[in-house]
Amino acid sequence: MKLIYEKSSPGRPGVQMTSIKISESEEIPSRYLRSAPPELPEVSEAEVVRHFTALSRLNYSIDTHFYPLGSCTMKYNPKACEAAANLPELTEVHPLWPQLWGGGMLTQGSLAILYRTERMLSEITGLDEFTLQPMAGAHGELTGVMLMAAYHDDQGNDQKDHIIVPDSAHGTNPASAMLAGYDVVTIPSDEKGMMDFDFFREALNEKTAGVMLTCPNTLGVFNTRIREICDAVHAVDGLMYYDGANFNAIMGRYKPGEIGFDICHLNLHKSFATPHGGGGPGAGPVGVVEKLRPYLPISRVKRRTEGTYVLHYDEPKSIGYIAPFYGNFGILVRAYAYMVSLGKEGLLGTSNRAVLNANYLRERLRLLFGVEKAERCMHEFVFSGDFLKKHGVHVLDVAKGLIDRGFHPPTIYFPLNVSEAVMIEPTETEDLDTLDRFVDVMKEIFELAESDPNALHEAPITTPVGRLDEVKAAKDMRLSCE
Amino acid sequence: MSKTPFCATSEQDQEIMFKTLGIESFDDLFAAIPDHLRADSVNIPDGMSEMEMMQHLRRVASKNASHLVNFCGAGFYDHYIPAAVNALSSRGEFYTAYTPYQPEASQGTLQAAFEYQTAICRLTGMEVANASLFDGGSALIEGAMMALRHTRRNRVLVDEGVNPIYREMLRTYTHNLSVEYAEVPLGKNGIADREAFKAAMDDQTGAVLFQNPNFFGCLDNLKDVIDEVHEASALAVVSVYPIALSHIETPGAMGADIVTGEGQSLGLPLNFGGPYLGFFAARKKLVRKMPGRIVGETEDGKGRRGYVLTLQAREQHIRREKATSNVCSNVQVCALRAIIYLSLVGREGFLEVGRECMDRASYAWHRLMEIDGVKPAFNRRFFNEFAIRLPRSAKTVVSELIEQGVAGGFPVGRYYEEMDNLLLLAFTEKRTKEEIDLFATKLESTLNRVEEIV
Numbered sequence: 001m002k003l004i005y006e007k008s009s010p011g012r013p014g015v016q017m018t019s020i021k022i023s024e025s026e027e028i029p030s031r032y033l034r035s036a037p038p039e040l041p042e043v044s045e046a047e048v049v050r051h052f053t054a055l056s057r058l059n060y061s062i063d064t065h066f067y068p069l070g071s072c073t074m075k076y077n078p079k080a081c082e083a084a085a086n087l088p089e090l091t092e093v094h095p096l097w098p099q100l101w102g103g104g105m106l107t108q109g110s111l112a113i114l115y116r117t118e119r120m121l122s123e124i125t126g127l128d129e130f131t132l133q134p135m136a137g138a139h140g141e142l143t144g145v146m147l148m149a150a151y152h153d154d155q156g157n158d159q160k161d162h163i164i165v166p167d168s169a170h171g172t173n174p175a176s177a178m179l180a181g182y183d184v185v186t187i188p189s190d191e192k193g194m195m196d197f198d199f200f201r202e203a204l205n206e207k208t209a210g211v212m213l214t215c216p217n218t219l220g221v222f223n224t225r226i227r228e229i230c231d232a233v234h235a236v237d238g239l240m241y242y243d244g245a246n247f248n249a250i251m252g253r254y255k256p257g258e259i260g261f262d263i264c265h266l267n268l269h270k271s272f273a274t275p276h277g278g279g280g281p282g283a284g285p286v287g288v289v290e291k292l293r294p295y296l297p298i299s300r301v302k303r304r305t306e307g308t309y310v311l312h313y314d315e316p317k318s319i320g321y322i323a324p325f326y327g328n329f330g331i332l333v334r335a336y337a338y339m340v341s342l343g344k345e346g347l348l349g350t351s352n353r354a355v356l357n358a359n360y361l362r363e364r365l366r367l368l369f370g371v372e373k374a375e376r377c378m379h380e381f382v383f384s385g386d387f388l389k390k391h392g393v394h395v396l397d398v399a400k401g402l403i404d405r406g407f408h409p410p411t412i413y414f415p416l417n418v419s420e421a422v423m424i425e426p427t428e429t430e431d432l433d434t435l436d437r438f439v440d441v442m443k444e445i446f447e448l449a450e451s452d453p454n455a456l457h458e459a460p461i462t463t464p465v466g467r468l469d470e471v472k473a474a475k476d477m478r479l480s481c482e
Numbered sequence: 483m484s485k486t487p488f489c490a491t492s493e494q495d496q497e498i499m500f501k502t503l504g505i506e507s508f509d510d511l512f513a514a515i516p517d518h519l520r521a522d523s524v525n526i527p528d529g530m531s532e533m534e535m536m537q538h539l540r541r542v543a544s545k546n547a548s549h550l551v552n553f554c555g556a557g558f559y560d561h562y563i564p565a566a567v568n569a570l571s572s573r574g575e576f577y578t579a580y581t582p583y584q585p586e587a588s589q590g591t592l593q594a595a596f597e598y599q600t601a602i603c604r605l606t607g608m609e610v611a612n613a614s615l616f617d618g619g620s621a622l623i624e625g626a627m628m629a630l631r632h633t634r635r636n637r638v639l640v641d642e643g644v645n646p647i648y649r650e651m652l653r654t655y656t657h658n659l660s661v662e663y664a665e666v667p668l669g670k671n672g673i674a675d676r677e678a679f680k681a682a683m684d685d686q687t688g689a690v691l692f693q694n695p696n697f698f699g700c701l702d703n704l705k706d707v708i709d710e711v712h713e714a715s716a717l718a719v720v721s722v723y724p725i726a727l728s729h730i731e732t733p734g735a736m737g738a739d740i741v742t743g744e745g746q747s748l749g750l751p752l753n754f755g756g757p758y759l760g761f762f763a764a765r766k767k768l769v770r771k772m773p774g775r776i777v778g779e780t781e782d783g784k785g786r787r788g789y790v791l792t793l794q795a796r797e798q799h800i801r802r803e804k805a806t807s808n809v810c811s812n813v814q815v816c817a818l819r820a821i822i823y824l825s826l827v828g829r830e831g832f833l834e835v836g837r838e839c840m841d842r843a844s845y846a847w848h849r850l851m852e853i854d855g856v857k858p859a860f861n862r863r864f865f866n867e868f869a870i871r872l873p874r875s876a877k878t879v880v881s882e883l884i885e886q887g888v889a890g891g892f893p894v895g896r897y898y899e900e901m902d903n904l905l906l907l908a909f910t911e912k913r914t915k916e917e918i919d920l921f922a923t924k925l926e927s928t929l930n931r932v933e934e935i936v
Contacts, residue, residue, distance in 0.1 A: 001589075004597050004825050014828030015564045018838045022915040025837075025844030032701045032863060034731050038604045040829040048825045049566055052594070052818075056575035059590035063574030077578050078488055080532045086568075089543035094554050095755030096892055097547070101884040109545035110754045120526050135616040135756065136811040146658045181660055222514040253512060255521045273488065277815035278591035279581040279613070279775065281757035297654075320654030324557075324619045324647045325755025337539060341487050343529025349486030352508040357491070359511055360499040374504075376511060403587050408580070431490035432498065463586040465788035473780035473792040477769065479610050480600035 001058070001464070004051055005481045008041040015045050058464050059278070060408045066434050068361075070380045070411035070423025071170070071218055073248045073270035075354075077334075081273065084337040085330050095325040103310045111309035114301045114326055117336045118285075124339075124347065125244075125264050126255025127287035131296045132332055133323040137245060140265030140284025141176035141212075143297065146319045147263060147288060148210045148239050149180050150295040154317060157237065160209035166195035168218045168415040170245060182209055189417050193219035193382075195229075204232055210239040210263075214246045215256070216378035218415045218423070220358065230260025239263060239292075247271040248427070249355055249379035252348035262289045272335040283331040297322045353428035354379045357435060361426050364439045368446055369422075380425035382418050393449040393456055395420045400459035400467065401445045407438060485529060550889040551917050555867050555908025556697070557618065557645045558755075559747045561725065561835070562912050564826045567749040571819045581775075581811070585790045591814060592789035595777040598821040605727045606741040607734025608763035612774040614817040618744025619648040621760030622721050623655050624773045625740040626689040628764070629717035630661065631771050635688030637662040641674045643696030644721060646897035652691075662686065672700040672860025672869075676707055683714040693721040694733065698894075698906065699843075699867030700860050701730060708737040724748055724761070726865040728836030740764045749823030750816055759816035769793065775812045835911050839866035842909040842918065849922045850907075855929050859904050867908040869894060873929065876905040882928050888921055 043051070060067070067074035085091075090110060098104040104111050118130040134140035145163065152160045162183040165173045174184040185203050190196040194217060204211075211233050216222045223229070230240050242256040242264035248271040256264045268274045269282035276282070288296065294317035302310050326332075342350060355378055362381040363374060369383040385395035399409030411423040426435060448455055460466060491499070500506065530538065552560045571577065575590060582588030582595075595613040602611035615621040626638045638656055640649060642665050649665070656663040666682050669675035674692060683690065690711045695701050704720065711718040719740040720733040725747045733741045745759030746752070764772055770793065778792035827835060843866045850856050850870055859869035872879055876893035883890035895902035909918070 001593065003593070003600075004821070005600065008829075012828070014831045015566070015826045017562065017564075017827055017831050017835050018911050020914070021838075021841065022918075023841050023845040025840040026862075028701070028729070028840075028863065031703050032730055034607070034727070034729065034735065037729075037829060037833050038601075038727060040601065040604065040827075040832055041825050042828050042830070043825060045564075045566060045826060048822070049570065051825070052570040052822055053573070055590040055594055056570075056573040057590065058588075058593070059575045059579045060584070060587035061575045062578035065587075067580060069580055072580060074580060076488055076490075077574075078532075080535060082572070084536060084539040087539060087543045089540075089546050089548045091751040091753050092548060092560075093546050093754045094552060094560065094752045094889065095558060096554055096556055097550075097889060099896055100554065100889060100892075101881045106547040106550070106884065106889075107754065109543045112542050112545060123525050126521065135620070138811065139616065139620075146654075149658060179659060181658075224514060224516060227519065250515070252524050253521065254515055254519050255524075258521060259519050275577045275815075276580050277577050277813070278579040278588070278818070279814035280811040281616070281813040281816060282811055298650075319658060321619075321647065321650040322654055323756070324617055324651065324758075328756040329754040330751075330757050333539075337535055340527065340530055340538060341532070341535045343485075344524045344526050345485040346487055346529040347524060347526070350489060352511070353486065353489045353491060353496075355511045356496065356499055356508065359503055363503055376514060378514075399584065400586070403584065408587060409584055428486075428489045428491075432495040434490075460586045464589050465586055465786050466782040466784060468585050468782050468788045468790050469780045470790050470792065473778040473790045476778070476780070477610075477766075477792070478779040479769070479776060479792070480596070480603045 001054060003481055004041045004043060007043050007047060007051065010042055012042040012044050014043065014048070065406060065408050066430060066438060067408040068410045068424045068426050068438065069408060070382065070425040071245060071414070072411065073425060073427055074276065075273055075427040076429035077273055077275040078338065081334040081337040085333040090333060098311050105308065108309055110329065111301055113333055113336050115303055115309050117332055118301065120339050121266065121285055121287060124251060125287045126257030127264055128290040129293045129296060130285050130287045132285045132327040133297050134265065134284040134286055135323060135328050136280060136282040137265060137267040137284040138172040138176060140286045141172055142179055143286050143322050144241055144263045144265055145176050145180040145182065147292050147295050150319050151239065151292055152209055159207050161207045163209050164200065164203055164211040166213065167417050168193060169212060169214065170243065173212045173243060177212070193217060193221050194223050197225055200229065201232065204236060206236050208233065208236055208238040210241050212241040212243055214243040216246050216249050219382045220377040220380040222378055226259055234260065245270065246379065249351055251351040252344065253351055257287070257289060262292060268331055268335040273338045274331045274334040281328050281331055283328045283335065295319050350428050357426040357428055357430060361424060361435050365442060368443055380423060382415065382421050382423045384418055385420035385422050388449050391449045391453045393453045395422050397456040397459065398445055401448065401456045402441065403460040404462045405441045407441060487529065549887055551887060551921065552889040553907050553921060554889045554892045556892040556906055557647065557744060558752055559908060559910055560752060560912055561747050561910050563749050563751065564823065566826055567819055567822050570822050571815055576818055577815050582791060585788065589788060592777050594818050594821055595814065596779065596789050598817045599777060601821055601824050602761045602763050605724055606722065606763045607732025608741050609766040610769045610772065611761065611763040612772055612776050613814065614812040615760035615762050615774050616813060617756065617758040617760045618721060618742065619651040621742035621762045622648050622691065622719065623652055624762065625719040625742045626652065626691060628768070628771050628773060629689030629719055629740060632768060633688035633716060635686050637664065637686040638689045638691065639682055639687050640665050640691040641693065642666060642668040643674060643698065643700070644691055644693040645697045648721065672698050673702040674704065674707055679707055680710055683716065687714060687716045689719055690716050691719045695723060695726055695865050695867065698860055698869045699864040701863040701865060703731055703736060705736045712737065725836055725839060728832045730865060739768065745816065745820050748820035750819055757813055757816055759813055759820055838911040839909060842913055843868060845915065846907065846909055846918045849918060853922065853926045853929065866910065867906065869904045869906045872903045872905055875902050879905065879928055883924060886924050888924055890921060890925065
């Protein structure tokens, strides 16, 4: 498809922006002015609408396709939550208005949403306090690790120098730990895919600042020794970090804070149904136990005794500002709308159904993947596509074959500790017919791998472009229109 | 009513699924979680129907003041958003898509990102841009960190004219990431103090940060001071306001190495602080150190043009602890809104929006200078925002104006203690002549009234 710039022609009018001229401003001396205007497209409004509508139709999305993308929790994004977030009384508020009058009295509605969202997330996770400021999961992780560092500093403990991370962790875990100045100690997984307990015990010592874990882990397995791990880490004054990427499995079932986790980030764009947006914006709120409360980022929203809300900035031990304001407010409203819709029963019902869908799909697919043993998983599961190699087929080919058959592929080649990994997470918002159809299509693809592997190597053929040359992209580095 | 909204299976479906699994109930699925770890209860309210939820949200939202005429900017502006921006960016094919790791199924997202990157290069006068970062503040921080990585130095030097909210964020990150942070006080004329910069740069300074127009709205041509930065073998990072780039000199032409900014004004609502749009551009030679997602053009086997996420070897999902940054997301929908906005207003419309902002600010300047007791804070070189000096605390004046329905600017003393009488005022194409006149009248009577009391 042509680029918008290639559709441009001099003088074509776009949207008329103003009509009333109120005065002529004084000329600004030329040394402050650019020599030529920026070369933006000159395209009619109707053509712009057609261009972006046509672009949208080149995408797969939840609104158009099943997305069994492991570890990403691609559930349906309710339209009502969108409608709530688009209320003009919320979208038209300037973030500095709380500072103009009465300590937040101009923005009581928005502050109420922030406060109630914090309280509900605290209750759901069993943690004492939440900050809503982190703007994505990885941003939440970095905030969490900064909180760890602030805590140890404040304790006067300067020997903490590393964070323990299992090898099945998301790549952002070690990246966040490094940024906050800690070394990363990686622990291998045992045969069940859990952090190897003996290796962990050996690595744990007085210098351990903390441990970052998902539970259930990236293989969809619940670590039954989690309590032991928490106790051991606390014994050396380390902090337990809960990566909430997989929270959808356990919402309402268990609370990380009650088990012994001290810090937790949640991906609202996963468990709390806010849209992924083709890569953001997300939101990654962070919860902490009481002893970490003083270090939370500024500002803090508080409830006054008469029931109004106010922002506090005077927090001397705070790590400071990690976002300009209060986080991705528009995303937080969607998550709030989702939580109040669900309520306590809906929360448990949601994780029940997410886990049921995953187990059903796992059971129906396991023999296709040559997995003899029937086992329970949580909200997602991982199979290896190694058996396809004998046909010269890789899971990448399976992924592309799925695209041709109307499904977004599962996550592949992650986690890194499983060869030819295929990671599937159906979520609770898919019905039985969709799950069955997916099984049928997987079966068809595996049969094709045996009978005509080339057909899979050539996939996808139904998309606007076939497999793209990524090496060429990196070599040529054409990153903008000339 | 269903107690689990948005879930797709019926009880009959669930019975079939239970049978397939050989289980009796949901509880059997969670046998792996030991009893003693399970939550006793979750104390949140009962669920609501869609209608009840919307009524509840409307009721809560109505507690916000929404009648105010807004002259408060300070880096975040109340611009008009053409209807087509909402209509197009609300297409589910865009906003319910995942990150485009499967490029054949994501060409819409990828091409839009490529078009966005192009627009950012053209606005800033730079060679490469990424697909966006969280907001203008985090983009500036990433710019500073990138400059330190490139120069292998550890000190960030920041002009005091950089938005104080961003400077607060910079202090947080540099403190927690063990980077040395230093500021250069604002020059007397409201712009970067050349002599002070020369004196403050040392052989550990790797990143020097400016903003243009700066927090006070003052325009500058930073070329000479950026030359000095290069003389000291450091990199210059300039934060900009994109609407101003319709007319004012590009940071690229001033010699900046990295350009960042808040893209909220390009078709995003104020939304109480987010989601916003951090844009990020740089010199081509720095591209391999650039943080965030980058989209590049390539071809498929049949020679058809297509777009992919490229240079991914920099990123955390491959590099893990050796990544250039831990940021793994962009704000694609926000970047999409920006490219739709820029396409809709187009080359001429963008100039017009910029011109109307300048005209309104200029009109207001003359109107306000007629008021007894109001004085310019700095010089007259501004785009759409400027600071005035009042005879008393701007904070109290602003709160008196609020009671008259006007968000009459931002009191600078909130962030600059010694500037308690300074009021920062922003003007966009949305403000009418009548509103500006009304504001001037109210400001005048507010100032007079107190003088009478005194």
